[in-house]
Amino acid sequence: MVELIRHIPTNVITGFLGVGKTTAVLHLLKHKPATERWAVLVNEFGQIGIDGQILEQDGVAIKELPGGCMCCAAGVSVQVGINALLANSRPDRLLIEPTGIGHPKQIIKQLTQPPFDQTLAMRACITLIDPRHLDNPRYRENEYYREQLDIADVLVANKVDQCDDAQLAAFAQLVETRQPGASGQVSHGQLQLAWLDLPHARRQDSGRSLVHARAAPEAGTQIETVQLEAGESWRRLENRSGEFAGCGWLFAEQLRFDYPKINSLLTAMSAERIKASLRTDQGDYLFNSIEGDMQVSPRETPPQNRIEIIMQGDPDWDKVEDALLSCLI
Structure with missing residues (x-):
């Protein structure tokens, strides 16, 4: 009899385009406990999918969901994809890297409701930001960016080796305003493993969540990494x-x-x-x-x-x- 998979510690690693999410996930994988097997669900904006190749390594199961925000995808397909990843790898921890231009509040809501609420045990949602962009209205006023801040249990400034004192001071002010459960400053995505086990306690029901701007696949559509047909170059x-x-x-x-x-x-x-x-x-x-x-x-x-x-x-x-x-x- 197959044992049911329940309450797998799960973390969402989010942040805007180019903030260094994949580098951060790769750092975590390289420093995971040797006795644990981890799984990673990579949700890319593009249809082709590249991050899965970057993250491949021993002791880690990778599943790609290309083609845009995972909460825009057909619910059945996402459920099948996550269930297959967990059943095949039976991991000790699941990391989820959503696209930087996805709908993070909806993703968290999806992962904390049936059928996932008994399978996944949500831990800290970690949001990475680049302090160099804090004074840029293009980022500051972007609703994807603002939602990523809203869901942060841990707020992390990445690429601080490229920041000046004023930019780091702006990040400190953001932390004081936002009051996340924890915060930190890192370079090269060097997240602390201890952050993963902090609780997921941020409220997800405040504010307006983004409306989907693209059509979702029809129910039952299988979302898979694209492959060439015979004879295609x-x-x-x-x-x-x-x-x-x-x-x-x-x-x-x-x-x-x-x-x-x-x-x-x-x-x-x-x-x-x-x-x-x-x-x-x-x-x-x-x-x-x-x-x-x-x-x-x-x-x-x-x-x-x-x-x-x-x-x-x-x-x-x-x-x-x-x-x-x-x-x-």
Whole structure:
């Protein structure tokens, strides 16, 4: 007889686009107790999905829910996805990384009601912010950003090594105003493991929650990471949430990019967010750009060729695709 899975300690790690959520989750996974098995549910805005590849490592089960906010997805599909992850891995802890432009209040509500209320034991919701953006109305007035602050049991300033004294003082003032259960300042997503076991005690019923800006899949739709069909060399998928437009490409694994060309193209591209895991003529690389700040790092394990780009407005994705194709060898 299979033992029922009940009350798995669960944490939501949230924050706006580019704040360093995936880096923070990766740090937690590298420092988890050696005797524990953890699972991670990654909910990406893009349809293609890249973060799952970044987080893969021994002793960790990964499940991707690409294609936008998980609370916009068909409820049955999300339930099936979480249940499958838990049944297959039977973890000691579940970490959930929602998209930075999702609906965090609705996600917390979804996870604390049936059918999840008996399976998951919610612990602290950790919200990361970049103090450099606290004086920017584009962030401060964004409702996704404000909801992320509303649900924070632990409020963490990330990238403090890049902040000046005034920005750190602004974060201290935010903590005093918001009064989260705990707070901290870190660089490179170095969250404290002890924060994970703090209680989830923030109220979720105050204020207005965001209205879904995109159509949800029909009930029963299965949400899976995209794969190429036989004979396909690449596939492109688009989506949108409010002011943000996303487009992703999956290229066949045998294809290679010209490294100088693709590096120059992605570095020069004006976008809110770029993530790419690519095979090139000079090796395998992860490209990670936040508002034009590109970071490139080698990959030890061969990646699938995947690119996700998020822009504001109405981008000319045909033009972007032509530029990407011109970088293939």
